[in-house]
Amino acid sequence: MGKDLFASRELLTSAQMRALENHAMATGLATGLALMERAGAAVAQEIRLRWPVPGRVVVLCGPGNNGGDGYVVARLLDEAGWQVRVLGLETAPGPDAAEMKRRWRERGGIEALTVEGLRREEADLTVDAIFGTGLTRPPEGEIAALLRDLGNAARDGHAVSQPLVAVDAPSGLCLDSGAVLGARRGADAGAPHARLTVTFDSPRRGHVLELGPALCGELVIADIGLARQGRVAPFGAIAPPIALMSGPRFAAEQAFESHFGHDELCRNLLTKSATGHKFSHGHALILAGGLGQGGAARLSAKAALRVGAGLVTLAPPTEALGEHALPPDALMRRAVDGPEDLLHRLEDKRITAALLGPGSGIERAAALLSALLETGRPTVLDADALTALSRRAEPLAGLHPGCVLTPHLGEFARLFPDLAEKLRGPVLPASPPPEDMAAALAWHAALKADQAALAAMRGPLYSKLDAVCEAAARAGCTVLLKGADTVIAGPDGPPFVQASSYDAAAPWLATAGSGDVLAGIILGAMARGSGPYRGARIGAALHAAAARSFGPGLIADDLPDTLPKVFHTLAI
Numbered sequence: 001m002g003k004d005l006f007a008s009r010e011l012l013t014s015a016q017m018r019a020l021e022n023h024a025m026a027t028g029l030a031t032g033l034a035l036m037e038r039a040g041a042a043v044a045q046e047i048r049l050r051w052p053v054p055g056r057v058v059v060l061c062g063p064g065n066n067g068g069d070g071y072v073v074a075r076l077l078d079e080a081g082w083q084v085r086v087l088g089l090e091t092a093p094g095p096d097a098a099e100m101k102r103r104w105r106e107r108g109g110i111e112a113l114t115v116e117g118l119r120r121e122e123a124d125l126t127v128d129a130i131f132g133t134g135l136t137r138p139p140e141g142e143i144a145a146l147l148r149d150l151g152n153a154a155r156d157g158h159a160v161s162q163p164l165v166a167v168d169a170p171s172g173l174c175l176d177s178g179a180v181l182g183a184r185r186g187a188d189a190g191a192p193h194a195r196l197t198v199t200f201d202s203p204r205r206g207h208v209l210e211l212g213p214a215l216c217g218e219l220v221i222a223d224i225g226l227a228r229q230g231r232v233a234p235f236g237a238i239a240p241p242i243a244l245m246s247g248p249r250f251a252a253e254q255a256f257e258s259h260f261g262h263d264e265l266c267r268n269l270l271t272k273s274a275t276g277h278k279f280s281h282g283h284a285l286i287l288a289g290g291l292g293q294g295g296a297a298r299l300s301a302k303a304a305l306r307v308g309a310g311l312v313t314l315a316p317p318t319e320a321l322g323e324h325a326l327p328p329d330a331l332m333r334r335a336v337d338g339p340e341d342l343l344h345r346l347e348d349k350r351i352t353a354a355l356l357g358p359g360s361g362i363e364r365a366a367a368l369l370s371a372l373l374e375t376g377r378p379t380v381l382d383a384d385a386l387t388a389l390s391r392r393a394e395p396l397a398g399l400h401p402g403c404v405l406t407p408h409l410g411e412f413a414r415l416f417p418d419l420a421e422k423l424r425g426p427v428l429p430a431s432p433p434p435e436d437m438a439a440a441l442a443w444h445a446a447l448k449a450d451q452a453a454l455a456a457m458r459g460p461l462y463s464k465l466d467a468v469c470e471a472a473a474r475a476g477c478t479v480l481l482k483g484a485d486t487v488i489a490g491p492d493g494p495p496f497v498q499a500s501s502y503d504a505a506a507p508w509l510a511t512a513g514s515g516d517v518l519a520g521i522i523l524g525a526m527a528r529g530s531g532p533y534r535g536a537r538i539g540a541a542l543h544a545a546a547a548r549s550f551g552p553g554l555i556a557d558d559l560p561d562t563l564p565k566v567f568h569t570l571a572i
């Protein structure tokens with residue numbers, strides 16, 4: 001943690017990566033052959049670091065340049081004393097891969113790339129160099145069967161004894177979305193689970209979104225000589241938007257910080273000036289709900305206090321004031337009974353940000369929404385407020401650039417049904433009651449159409465980043481889509497993923513109330529003047545860091561209390 005908490009690095013699409021490589025080749029920075037040799041060498045090196053005693057390896061080489069990398073890996077491991085079997089295709093690859101294939105042939109043979117040929121039990125390690133960034137349609141025939149086989153083996157637990165190393169990506173994974181091409185969204189049957197994935201220059205979106213982290217295993221990002229200092233829009237060759245990511249640890253020199261400098265952040269947000277007073281650090285207002293719904297708002301309130309808001313006021317309706325007499329005692333309580341009352345409260349300009357949604361109740365949220373938005377105050381809308389928004393005739397009306405929406409996937413789908421549908425892709429039709437013949441026939445027809453739609457899938461698939469960017473543009477404000485991969489987009493900064501990869505997983509956040517804490521952290525940061533986009537990013541980073549710091553056994557109540565420990569690691 002510590003210094004790298006707010007560090008970010010570029011997250012590219014496959015097209016952006018290709019543009020980068022093409023530009024490097026066109027400008028004479030490196031030849032395609034040299035890049036391929038470095039890519040293969042990086043994979044071989046990472047393998048030898050982890051498996052220092054040479055063993056038996058089977059290298060699976062596909063029809064393109066990913067296969068070319070595979071031939072390099074085979075040659076270098078052979079040179080290092082490994083027993084190497086190569087399975088490949090007859091088809092002629094491009095010139096660079098063809099040259100690498102020729103060089104391999106000088107050392108060993110190539111068997112057919114088939115399920116029968118695989119004989120994984122005879123190997124200690126499998127290298128998957130079948131498809132990388134060039135995969136744009138679902139694998140078919142023998143290769144599809146082989147990939148399914150590898151995927152099933154992993155699920156049966158065989159991967160524990162027979163690890164698989166993926167070159168650039170586990171084959172079948174769409175590197176733009178993190179979904180498996182040809183499979184239903186969320187289904188991983190068509191791609192192997194790697195123990196280690198070695199990718200080149202920059203992570204791609206699919207490495208960190210959706211199934212990416214689970215399929216990639218440990219992700220190593222190897223330098224192949226395209227490294228650019230002082231990054232973003234490197235060489236001016238990449239079409240925007242260039243997304244950023246944070247999460248997995250990476251070397252300091254790979255970090256891109258100028259949008260979101262750690263030092264500046266710590267100075268402005270996580271410290272307090274020696275001469276300031278409570279009103280120098282903002283006043284956060286939380287519009288809590290009626291009787292029996294107070295817990296969520298109190299979780300948010302505690303988080304806002306811990307993140308350093310000078311004052312936090314909890315504002316339930318009068319009848320629920322008594323319930324909020326519970327700790328934390330640092331909270332102030334003040335009833336807000338309806339829109340007029342709210343407008344009156346917000347005449348106090350020292351209230352610098354507001355939160356509506358956690359435990360507020362949908363009806364109360366609906367009643368307060370318009371008044372709150374009308375004031376133009378920096379505002380976080382979460383939970384019930386998002387549902388209330390989605391039920392309005394014009395759900396996005398009145399939203400302004402000072403707003404942050406923090407939906408999970410269900411709330412996102414209510415607010416942006418068309419985007420969610422695009423993201424979901426083909427869905428298995430619900431099975432009819434067995435006795436209804438007509439319905440059964442219709443179901444079979446729907447199933448056939450569904451399978452045809454899966455086979456017709458073409459990459460790059462629509463991704464969570466695409467969906468959140470579209471949502472933010474429509475809403476005219478910052479949108480944070482919660483999940484293991486939290487995605488943020490908004491008018492004030494580049495699209496961003498708070499990744500939950502192999503070394504940055506925060507699965508303990510999957511517990512009731514953790515979303516309320518996230519909303520509270522963002523509220524606290526915004527009350528202190530962070531702005532909506534930064535507030536969302538600060539929230540996502542601190543939320544995950546607190547969960548990782550606490551670890552197993554975490555409940556949402558622990559998150560705010562763990563924040564001081566996280567701050568202490570930031571050396572402020």
Ligand SMILES: NC(=O)C1=CN([C@@H]2O[C@H](COP(=O)(O)OP(=O)(O)OC[C@H]3O[C@@H](n4cnc5c(N)ncnc54)[C@H](OP(=O)(O)O)[C@@H]3O)[C@@H](O)[C@H]2O)[C@@H](O)CC1
Pocket residue numbers: 021032035036037039040062063064065066067068069130131132133134135136137138139140143167168200224
């Ligand atoms: N560029 C560089 O300088 C560097 C690139 N590097 C490496 O190159 C990789 C990208 O190489 P790539 O573009 O050749 O794509 P790749 O992933 O090998 O697959 C494309 C091949 O598969 C085929 N194909 C696709 N779908 C298929 C299907 N469903 N079923 C069957 N076939 C299918 C497709 O055929 P086509 O679609 O043209 O008919 C084509 O032949 C990248 O991941 C990295 O590892 C590194 O060496 C560093 C330097």
Ligand SMILES: Nc1ncnc2c1ncn2[C@@H]1O[C@H](COP(=O)(O)OP(=O)(O)O)[C@@H](O)[C@H]1O
Pocket residue numbers: 408482483484485486500505506507508509510511512513514515516517518543
């Ligand atoms: N597996 C996971 N890894 C990382 N973060 C997760 C995971 N599952 C859930 N989260 C995070 O936990 C929070 C859950 O929020 P939400 O769904 O609103 O729950 P609740 O309404 O119970 O508070 C979100 O911030 C989400 O990003």
Ligand SMILES: [K+]
Pocket residue numbers: 066128129130131132166167168169170171
């Ligand atoms: K691969």
